[in-house]
Amino acid sequence: xxxxCVIAGGQNLxxxxxxxxxxxxxxxxKACFEDNPIIKNKDIDGFIVGACHTERCSFQTHLAxxxxxxxxxxxxNLCCRVELLCATGSTGIIVADAMIRSGKAxxxxxxxxxxxxxxxxxxxxxxxxxxxxxxxxxxxxxGLPPPAFAxxxxxxxxxxxxxxxxxxxxxxxxxxxxxxxxxxQMQKAITLEEAMSSRTIxxxxxxxxxxxxxxxxxxxxxxCEEKAKDLTDKPLVYIRGSAQGTQHQMSANFNNGVWSTWDxxxxxxxxxxxxxxxTPKDINVAQTHDCFTISEIVEVExxxxxxxxxxxxxxxxxxxxxxxxxPVNTDGGLLSCGHPFGGTGIRQxxxxxxxxxxxxxxxxxxxRIGLTHNLSGLISAHTVLIYGRDME
Amino acid sequence: MSITEGKYAASMDMWPLQGxxxxxxxxxxxxxxxxxxTTTKCKDCGTLSFPPRGVICPECLSxxxxxxxxPTKGTALSVTYEEVGVPIGFETPLVHAMxxxxxxLTLFSRIKDCPMGALNVxxxxxxxxxxxxxxxxxxxxxEDNVIQxxxxxxxxx
Ligand SMILES: [Zn+2]
Numbered sequence: 001x002x003x004x005c006v007i008a009g010g011q012n013l014x015x016x017x018x019x020x021x022x023x024x025x026x027x028x029x030k031a032c033f034e035d036n037p038i039i040k041n042k043d044i045d046g047f048i049v050g051a052c053h054t055e056r057c058s059f060q061t062h063l064a065x066x067x068x069x070x071x072x073x074x075x076x077n078l079c080c081r082v083e084l085l086c087a088t089g090s091t092g093i094i095v096a097d098a099m100i101r102s103g104k105a106x107x108x109x110x111x112x113x114x115x116x117x118x119x120x121x122x123x124x125x126x127x128x129x130x131x132x133x134x135x136x137x138x139x140x141x142x143g144l145p146p147p148a149f150a151x152x153x154x155x156x157x158x159x160x161x162x163x164x165x166x167x168x169x170x171x172x173x174x175x176x177x178x179x180x181x182x183x184x185q186m187q188k189a190i191t192l193e194e195a196m197s198s199r200t201i202x203x204x205x206x207x208x209x210x211x212x213x214x215x216x217x218x219x220x221x222x223x224c225e226e227k228a229k230d231l232t233d234k235p236l237v238y239i240r241g242s243a244q245g246t247q248h249q250m251s252a253n254f255n256n257g258v259w260s261t262w263d264x265x266x267x268x269x270x271x272x273x274x275x276x277x278x279t280p281k282d283i284n285v286a287q288t289h290d291c292f293t294i295s296e297i298v299e300v301e302x303x304x305x306x307x308x309x310x311x312x313x314x315x316x317x318x319x320x321x322x323x324x325x326x327p328v329n330t331d332g333g334l335l336s337c338g339h340p341f342g343g344t345g346i347r348q349x350x351x352x353x354x355x356x357x358x359x360x361x362x363x364x365x366x367x368r369i370g371l372t373h374n375l376s377g378l379i380s381a382h383t384v385l386i387y388g389r390d391m392e
Numbered sequence: 393m394s395i396t397e398g399k400y401a402a403s404m405d406m407w408p409l410q411g412x413x414x415x416x417x418x419x420x421x422x423x424x425x426x427x428x429x430t431t432t433k434c435k436d437c438g439t440l441s442f443p444p445r446g447v448i449c450p451e452c453l454s455x456x457x458x459x460x461x462x463p464t465k466g467t468a469l470s471v472t473y474e475e476v477g478v479p480i481g482f483e484t485p486l487v488h489a490m491x492x493x494x495x496x497l498t499l500f501s502r503i504k505d506c507p508m509g510a511l512n513v514x515x516x517x518x519x520x521x522x523x524x525x526x527x528x529x530x531x532x533x534x535e536d537n538v539i540q541x542x543x544x545x546x547x548x549x
Contacts, residue, residue, distance in 0.1 A: 125479040126406070135408035136443040139543050140488065140502035141479050147472040147488040148500070154470050202474045251500035252442045257469055257490050 003391055004100045005228035006237045007221050008036035009350030014216030014338040015185040021051065021058040021115035022070055028111055028217030028343070029071040031183075039107070039221060039231050041071055046078035046105030048096055050088035050112035050342040054081075056127050057115050067111055077105040085131055086291065087244070087374035087383040088112055089218065090345025094385065096222045097239045106227050113217035114340030124213055132378045133250040142251070146210060146292070148259070148378055150202035153294040155260035157204065160309035162297060164204050168195035169315045170293035171208040171335055177322075178332015180361050185214055185338030209293040214338030218346035220353070237356045240369070240388040241276030243268045246381035254378065265302040265375070265382040272371075273304075276386035280304030283386075284367040285355045286326050287348035289375045290333040296320070299373055300328065303384075327364050330355060345383065348372035352387045400528045406481070407524045411539040414529075416446025419459050424521050424542050429464050431497075432457040442497055464519035465549060466493040471503070471511050491517055491546055502545040516549035 010031025012024055019027070033039060049067040054060050064081045068074070078099055084091040089112035096108035116124055128143030142148065156162045172192050178184045190198075190208055198207040228236055245268040248254045255261060273279055280303060288303065290296040297311030305326050306314045314320055320328035331337060331351040334344060352370035354360035368390075374383040402409065410421040420443075423430040433440045434449035435456040441449065442462075448455055474486040487503040489511060503511055504520050511517070524541045531537035 122480045125477060129406055129479060133443065137500070139407060140500075140545055141474075141482040141486050142488070142500070143479055144477060146477065147474050147486070150472040150474075151470050151488075151490060151500070154472070199476065201476045202472045207476075250443055252497060254500075257492070257498035257500075 001101050002103060003225040004097045004222055004239045005225055006239065006349065006353045006387065007223050007228050007232040008032050008039055009218070009220040009346070009353050010035045011183050011218035011343060011347055011350065012216060013183055014214050014340060014343070016117050017215035019215070021054060021060065021113055022066070024113050024115065024215065024217040025049070025067045025070050025111055028113060028219040032109070032219035032221060036221070036232055036234070038233065041073045043107050043231065044073045044109045044221070045076050046096065046099055046108035047073050047075040048078065048092045048108065048110045049081045050083065050092040050110065050346070051081065052083050052085055052088055052114060052341045053116060053127055056130065057118060073109065078108065084381060084383070085376040086289065086339065086341050087345055087376040087381060088342045090348065090372060090374045090383045090385055091244065093220065093222065093345060093349055094242045094244060094383070097242065100222055100224050107221065107223040107231070109219060109221050110346060111217065111219040112342035112346040114342045115215055116213055116340070117215050137251050137378065142378070145378060146202040146205055148251070149292040149294055150205045152259045152298065152379070153204050155258065156294060156298065159260055160312065162312035165192065165196065166297065166312035166316050167204065167209055167293040168192055170290060170296045171195045173315065173321055174290055174329045174333040174335040177330055177362060178336025181332050181337060184332050184336050185212055186332070186336045205292060205294070211291050211334035211339045214340045216338060216340035216343045218343040218350060220346050220349050235357045235389065237353045238388050238391050240278070240386045240391060241272050241274070242385040243271035243275060244381065244383040245271070249377065249380050251378055259379065260298065261308070262298055262302045262379060262382070265299065265373070268382040268384050269303045272384035272386050276388070278369055278386060282369050283326055283371045284369050285330055285352065285364045286328050286371040286373070287331070287333065287351055288328055288373040290329055290335050291339060291375070293335070295375065296328060296333070303371070303373065322362065322364065330360065330362055330364060345372065345374045348374070349385065349387070356387060356389050405525070405527070407541055407543060410527065410541045417444045420444045421542060423459065424544055427464070427519070427521055429462045429519050429544065430459050431462055433460045440497070442499070462497055463494040466491040466517055466546070468511055468513055468515050468517055469498070471513060473508055487511065489517065489546070504545050504547045506548060511548050517546040518549040520545055520547045
């Protein structure tokens with residue numbers, strides 16, 4: 001098996017965009033090539049596009065050849081689309097990694113994109129009614145998932161004493177981290193008081209506890225170690241390991257109604273640590289799926305950064321901030337950058353690439369090992385990738 | 393839209409296809425019309441599935457399935473009130489509760505006609521069946537065919 005490196009990455013401006021899916025694929029691809037001008041589009045021999053709502057919001061299937069054509073890429077080993085809702089981007093990276101590791105391709109670009117805003121806003125929550133079990137959950141108005149995460153928060157508060165202030169502290173930290181991220185959707189810091197007094201969405205979740213709806217794209221290039229040495233003059237960043245799993249789709253099959261415990265994430269995390277030959281203690285920086293503030297609190301527990309139930313104190317004591325045990329969501333996370341489903345996992349991988357290269361906007365000094373995590377659907381699937389400055 | 397001339401577009405329909413021609417779990421909807429909440433149970437391994445399965449038992453892959461009744465009354469284990477961002481066609485607040493159906497099944501369901509604070513943890517809820525948009529389909533030439541459809545949620549008992 002060959003070693004796989006990340007050698008370029010970039011994203012377009014995320015937010016409410018006056019641009020089509022196709023425009024954003026071009027913007028993200030351009031940003032990626034600009035990150036590493038040594039790589040040309042003709043160097044790419046494998047191509048993956050990640051997008052969830054392409055049929056629904058852009059009426060376009062068979063997206064991969066169209067996206068490759070937009071970027072002047074003529075892949076000879078692979079050209080396909082992947083989809084796993086919120087984890088679509090990181091799933092593309094896992095597939096690219098496997099292709100390169102096994103020798104089926106040498107240099108693979110993964111572009112993740114999501115076009116959600118339509119001329120009339122009602123279509124967004126309506127389109128999301130295809131994301132959980134359509135016939136049995138979405139018919140109950142479950143698409144965009146605030147009620148599900150509010151349930152997680154209610155249970156976590158009752159079982160472990162987590163507070164609304166601790167939820168708000170996740171938002172304050174991640175907004176602060178994303179303040180100077182010029183490609184992010186929010187780019188605005190908030191105080192604890194502002195977070196605590198923001199409008200209720202689903203009690204106990206307030207507006208600032210929820211990531212926004214986002215148009216956006218991101219692209220990343222992976223290569224086998226041998227090619228990577230020729231195609232970049234920056235420090236090499238390796239993919240050390242990954243894992244992905246699921247145990248349910250419909251709400252009725254999620255852990256007998258105990259939603260504050262995410263067994264699937266614990267198991268997937270352990271798998272990823274095993275593949276990467278590291279432990280939670282070795283992680284210097286992490287981008288976890290903070291679609292809601294409560295998500296990050298549960299994730300630091302299930303990923304082993306603290307004990308189960310201690311996710312609230314973990315953020316309160318600054319352990320997930322710069323200078324803490326594991327800085328989490330150093331580029332602002334979903335809460336600050338926004339969350340275009342196809343792009344998020346790629347954005348996380350790009351931020352870890354910058355952190356391990358030492359050229360991040362907000363740098364964790366000396367970071368050598370980084371982790372990304374996505375959840376998708378009704379907390380149904382979890383995806384973890386571990387990156388390192390070396391393989392040992 | 394001019395090019396569809398008001399035709400029904402199943403690809404934009406938010407309700408499940410119902411009727412024997414379109415789904416293997418049509419008995420679920422037929423039973424629902426009689427006020428019964430039913431699902432499939434495997435006669436080989438005993439696993440109760442929800443949602444109901446039209447072909448095989450996901451646990452042991454047996455095709456030997458039977459329809460069984462679920463309780464139509466339960467208890468709210470948790471309650472959420474969605475005050476903002478509710479999908480088109482749903483009332484605000486959009487209320488969801490984790491419903492324990494007598495220990496047989498735990499469902500996350502919508503609670504109908506529930507003002508802020510009206511349902512609390514521990515309260516009893518009961519099944520509600522309501523009509524949804526009928527589903528027109530192409531039949532024999534010149535014939536209009538329509539399947540009458542229903543769906544379900546819960547309300548405070
Ligand atoms: Zn069975």
